[in-house]
Each structure stands twice: as structure tokens, then as C-alpha cells.
Amino acid sequence: ETGVTQSPTHLIKTRGQQVTLRCSSQSGHNTVSWYQQALGQGPQFIFQYYREEENGRGNFPPRFSGLQFPNYSSELNVNALELDDSALYLCASSLDDRGDTEAFFGQGTRLTVV
Amino acid sequence: QQQVKQSPQSLIVQKGGISIINCAYENTAFDYFPWYQQFPGKGPALLIAIRPDVSEKKEGRFTISFNKSAKQFSLHIMDSQPGDSATYFCAASTRGSARQLTFGSGTQLTVLP
Numbered sequence: 159e160t161g162v163t164q165s166p167t168h169l170i171k172t173r174g175q176q177v178t179l180r181c182s183s184q185s186g187h188n189t190v191s192w193y194q195q196a197l198g199q200g201p202q203f204i205f206q207y208y209r210e211e212e213n214g215r216g217n218f219p220p221r222f223s224g225l226q227f228p229n230y231s232s233e234l235n236v237n238a239l240e241l242d243d244s245a246l247y248l249c250a251s252s253l254d255d256r257g258d259t260e261a262f263f264g265q266g267t268r269l270t271v272v
Numbered sequence: 273q274q275q276v277k278q279s280p281q282s283l284i285v286q287k288g289g290i291s292i293i294n295c296a297y298e299n300t301a302f303d304y305f306p307w308y309q310q311f312p313g314k315g316p317a318l319l320i321a322i323r324p325d326v327s328e329k330k331e332g333r334f335t336i337s338f339n340k341s342a343k344q345f346s347l348h349i350m351d352s353q354p355g356d357s358a359t360y361f362c363a364a365s366t367r368g369s370a371r372q373l374t375f376g377s378g379t380q381l382t383v384l385p
Contacts, residue, residue, distance in 0.1 A: 191372065191373075193373075198378070199377055199378070200276075200278075200361050200363075200375030200376050200377050200378050201316065201361070201373070201375050202375070203372050203373060203374065214372045216372070248316070250315075260306075260321075261318070261373070262318075263308075263316045264315050265313070265314055265315050266314075266315050
């Protein structure tokens, strides 16, 4: 186990609703990244937080937003859900923002939008 | 824009055989190339990683070969075992990008007993 935990593990939402996914980083890790993994595809980078500040963003619209808390846990919020948002959402934590350390992934949250 | 192309999409190997998965990248600013293993229902787990200052890195049965001029890198799994059956992803990131990884599309490996 990586020590990175995500909740919930599965979630079903209706198109147009809003969803919040949570991630608890490995102890001591101050950087968290979120990825979207569609079925049969590789993960796609959504954004990264370092010490509570957004530190990079992939090609995702503003309705994808995030937070990182002082204890380095994190949330991913998605507004106005679309059917194409159905995917496995992964968070990954690492020790710093310099890219020198390994990123550890959680088991993911499977989101289904109907 | 797909910046890391991975092949093959699926691979079937006999137990004890060698599994080879290839990746090619476009962005010459990439300087970190990890390989991840993912089992169903789990998140990706780091297998092995390489930086472009070396051409090969070996850890146990897993070897990365890196060709900087061709912008290609590959994963070799020696003595493949049924327990290696999983999806493998190559990835890449740039210096200072803080593990903002660009992943390939994945290879589903099946090792037959």
C-alpha cells in the first residue's frame, strides 16, 4: 500500500450535478496531483497543488477545481458534470515540487455520470 | 495532443519469456521517464524510472532501455511470470514540472502459465 487514500471508492452522479472527491496524502508529502483515467486510457494530468497553491494545470476546463489543506489532504471538485467525466480519478502525492521524488498513487475513485 | 506514444496495446507472452513494451516521445524537454504497473481496481505503482543521462537501468527482472537520439524508451521484463499480468504505462515529465506526468496509452500484458 502507498499510504495514499481516496474516498469514496465509487460514486454515481447525474449529469449537471457537482461532485467532490477526497485524497489523503502519504504522511509528510506536501505535493498532490490529480489525474483522470478514462477506461482503457492512460491517466491525464488535471492539476497539482504544492503547499496549498495550484502549481500546474493540464488541459481541463475551469469546472475542474481543487483545494489542498494545511494537513496536505486534498479535494477535487467537478461542477456541471458531463457524461464524459465518467472515469477513474487518481491522486498522487510526493514529497516536494522539484520533481526529484517518486509520486505515489491512491487506488482511485470511480466516477460514473448518468 | 499525445506526447508519449506506447505500443503494443496488448501483449501475450508465455511464462519465462521476455515482454517488451515500447514508447516514443516528442517533447525534448522531458527528463524523467518512469514505468508504472497497474492492476485492476488499483492505482498505478512505480516500477522503474530512468533519466536521459543513462542508456539502461536494470532492477531485478525489469530493465529500461533509453535511446535519447531516437526519443524512444522501452521496458523489458525478463522471465515473465503470470503475476506480471497487468497494464503497464510509460510516462514522462519535464525538469521542474514536479511530477506532472504525461502517460502513454498503456499496454495490457498477459503472461500465460
